[in-house]
Amino acid sequence: MDAGAVDPLTLRAAARYRRKSLGQLRRLVSTSIALVWSADRRLFIGLVVLQFVAAALLVAQVLAVRSVLQAIITLGERANASGVIGWILVLAILTGLSAICGSLQTQLQRLLGEHVAHAMWNRVLGVSTKVGLRHFESSEFFNQLSRVQMSALSRPYQVTQGVLSMAGATVASVALGVALFSLAPVLVPLVACGGVPVLVASRRESRLEFDFSVQQTPALRLRSYFGMLQLGRDEAKEVRALGLQSWLMERFNGIYSSYLADLRNHVRRRTGLSVLGQVGASIVLGATLLLMVWLILRGSLDIAGAGAALVAIRMLMAQVQLVFRGAQSVFESGLFLDDLDDFLALGAQARDEDQGAVAPTSFDTIRVEAVTFSYPESPQRALQGVDVELRAGEIVALVGENGSGKTTLAKLLAGLYEPDGGSIRWDERDLSEFSSSSVRDRVTVVFQDFVRFALTATENIATGRIGLTVDPQRVRMAARSAGAEQALDGLPNGFDTILSRMFAGGQDLSGGQWQRVALARSFYRDAPLVILDEPTASLDPRAEHELFTTLRSALRGRTALFISHRFATVRGADRIYVMHEGRVVEQGTHEELIRIAGRYAELYRLQATVRVGGASHDGGEAVTTEHDDRVQEAT
Numbered sequence: 101m102d103a104g105a106v107d108p109l110t111l112r113a114a115a116r117y118r119r120k121s122l123g124q125l126r127r128l129v130s131t132s133i134a135l136v137w138s139a140d141r142r143l144f145i146g147l148v149v150l151q152f153v154a155a156a157l158l159v160a161q162v163l164a165v166r167s168v169l170q171a172i173i174t175l176g177e178r179a180n181a182s183g184v185i186g187w188i189l190v191l192a193i194l195t196g197l198s199a200i201c202g203s204l205q206t207q208l209q210r211l212l213g214e215h216v217a218h219a220m221w222n223r224v225l226g227v228s229t230k231v232g233l234r235h236f237e238s239s240e241f242f243n244q245l246s247r248v249q250m251s252a253l254s255r256p257y258q259v260t261q262g263v264l265s266m267a268g269a270t271v272a273s274v275a276l277g278v279a280l281f282s283l284a285p286v287l288v289p290l291v292a293c294g295g296v297p298v299l300v301a302s303r304r305e306s307r308l309e310f311d312f313s314v315q316q317t318p319a320l321r322l323r324s325y326f327g328m329l330q331l332g333r334d335e336a337k338e339v340r341a342l343g344l345q346s347w348l349m350e351r352f353n354g355i356y357s358s359y360l361a362d363l364r365n366h367v368r369r370r371t372g373l374s375v376l377g378q379v380g381a382s383i384v385l386g387a388t389l390l391l392m393v394w395l396i397l398r399g400s401l402d403i404a405g406a407g408a409a410l411v412a413i414r415m416l417m418a419q420v421q422l423v424f425r426g427a428q429s430v431f432e433s434g435l436f437l438d439d440l441d442d443f444l445a446l447g448a449q450a451r452d453e454d455q456g457a458v459a460p461t462s463f464d465t466i467r468v469e470a471v472t473f474s475y476p477e478s479p480q481r482a483l484q485g486v487d488v489e490l491r492a493g494e495i496v497a498l499v500g501e502n503g504s505g506k507t508t509l510a511k512l513l514a515g516l517y518e519p520d521g522g523s524i525r526w527d528e529r530d531l532s533e534f535s536s537s538s539v540r541d542r543v544t545v546v547f548q549d550f551v552r553f554a555l556t557a558t559e560n561i562a563t564g565r566i567g568l569t570v571d572p573q574r575v576r577m578a579a580r581s582a583g584a585e586q587a588l589d590g591l592p593n594g595f596d597t598i599l600s601r602m603f604a605g606g607q608d609l610s611g612g613q614w615q616r617v618a619l620a621r622s623f624y625r626d627a628p629l630v631i632l633d634e635p636t637a638s639l640d641p642r643a644e645h646e647l648f649t650t651l652r653s654a655l656r657g658r659t660a661l662f663i664s665h666r667f668a669t670v671r672g673a674d675r676i677y678v679m680h681e682g683r684v685v686e687q688g689t690h691e692e693l694i695r696i697a698g699r700y701a702e703l704y705r706l707q708a709t710v711r712v713g714g715a716s717h718d719g720g721e722a723v724t725t726e727h728d729d730r731v732q733e734a735t
């Protein structure tokens with residue numbers, strides 16, 4: 101199922117259709133058990149054994165109660181208390197063992213639950229890191245991911261737990277039923293009926309729960325988002341600077357209040373159903389007890405038998421309800437597991453990263469030909485018929501106004517998206533022929549919003565080529581090429597300092613220093629194509645100048661595409677492409693582009709004369725910059 105096409109209503113309708121299928125349910129139960137089994141089979145077997153032990157202890161207690169009562173009744177006749185004391189001791193020991201068994205079950209269940217959650221996390225993270233980036237443009241994908249995290253992760257364990265408790269309670273019910281049958285056979289069918297109202301009510305409750313969860317997911321995600329804005333370290337300064345605290349709190353509280361109102365209604369409906377089920381069960385219990393009194397009055401049941409039957413009925417009722425609750429838990433989780441299944445299926449549908457030929461380790465020319473591309477669910481084309489050429493060893497620049505399509509083209513070149521039309525060719529071979537993993541291996545990208553890992557400086561750089569044993573010398577070389585070496589050496593633990601204050605001993609870097617670390621990461625990767633999206637936006641003029649004078653030697657023959665708004669830095673590129681509204685509108689060297697006096701020349705001149713206060717190029721007050729002179733020279 102394509103996550104982008106699913107909305108909550110469709111999902112609910114699909115779930116409604118599916119829940120009629122018992123075959124589906126059987127499959128869910130067996131996959132859940134298989135998952136729990138694979139998570140920790142020893143714990144699983146231990147819990148199964150404990151279920152049976154618990155059932156046996158219950159039956160033994162009923163029999164012990166009868167023996168205690170018989171011993172008490174015969175006490176007067178024989179005046180021998182030892183029999184009573186002996187049976188009371190047996191009953192006490194059995195009760196104690198039952199309690200020990202119960203607490204052991206609780207602890208083992210907790211452990212097993214964690215093991216299953218771990219296995220589920222592995223699956224979910226496996227899918228979320230494997231699916232194409234397109235999914236991350238879809239709000240429904242995030243809703244699904246959020247539902248999976250909130251509930252589906254724990255459901256396989258819940259199903260297994262439900263099946264286990266059903267199995268244990270069924271064994272106990274049969275054993276107790278046999279015991280009760282030996283005391284008063286007529287009572288058995290009536291007690292068994294006690295579970296039916298609970299089952300009917302529980303099934304309805306499960307549907308309500310699933311519908312509620314689907315309906316609330318978008319609001320809960322928004323609530324978490326507003327919570328995160330108030331908790332996040334990165335957001336903290338801007339929230340305070342803009343004075344957003346009360347506004348954010350209001351939004352957060354608004355969502356919370358409407359969620360609580362919905363939850364109140366939901367809880368009311370669930371409680372109503374649950375009460376109905378319990379009332380039904382109590383009516384059956386009352387009828388059973390009345391029947392028992394009638395049996396005593398008729399003389400079909402003696403006092404000891406009646407006492408034991410009373411305990412058996414109580415226990416049997418509880419066990420029968422456990423059987424039906426287990427079934428409910430399976431039904432309820434089954435709906436969530438469908439959702440989880442859909443999510444996990446996205447991983448199976450994702451293009452196999454290793455499928456296709458291995459991309460060559462070098463190329464002579466990369467050609468982007470008539471490429472068009474639209475983001476999912478976006479009515480506008482981000483790229484419309486783009487042609488670009490990158491020759492081996494060249495430094496090619498992309499410039500253009502905001503939203504003109506530069507980053508989008510970079511993403512396509514890096515193999516993160518596939519073009520909707522046109523082609524990207526590596527020496528006559530289409531990029532789509534190659535496996536995604538090998539294409540990504542040959543490209544390194546520094547995005548504008550690169551990740552700042554809260555890891556050591558060495559790790560931050562070495563993530564550029566994960567999988568290789570970290571080579572401290574190469575890390576240092578990469579840092580040197582990016583101009584980061586000195587700053588990192590100056591940290592309390594040098595390259596071993598964690599680059600975040602979130603962790604003890606950590607130290608944060610300035611924006612420019614971070615940018616150099618990101619550059620170092622890309623140099624460490626050592627890929628034939630380097631894409632730098634605004635690599636100097638946070639660098640000071642000296643650092644920027646140094647970077648570009650040393651860029652060619654740092655690249656060591658690799659091809660680079662760099663995106664920049666700073667025209668002073670793109671001047672030195674071998675070729676410059678000017679993008680406008682998703683198209684390449686001009687191309688050439690700096691000199692050629694200035695000569696044709698088109699968009700590039702205009703943007704260049706605008707930037708050269710920009711000054712605080714916005715005076716014009718000819719403005720008398722403006723201080724002429726070095727660029728002005730160059731523009732005038734060039735034009």
Ligand SMILES: Nc1ncnc2c1ncn2[C@@H]1O[C@H](COP(=O)(O)OP(=O)(O)OP(=O)(O)O)[C@@H](O)[C@H]1O
Nearest residue numbers: 237475478482500501502503504505506507508509
């Ligand atoms: N994830 C996205 N989903 C939908 N539309 C997007 C997405 N990212 C970018 N766009 C749109 O695609 C177009 C091109 O965006 P792109 O980021 O490639 O521009 P850019 O030239 O890199 O801009 P900037 O100079 O501001 O970084 C814009 O209209 C933008 O709104």
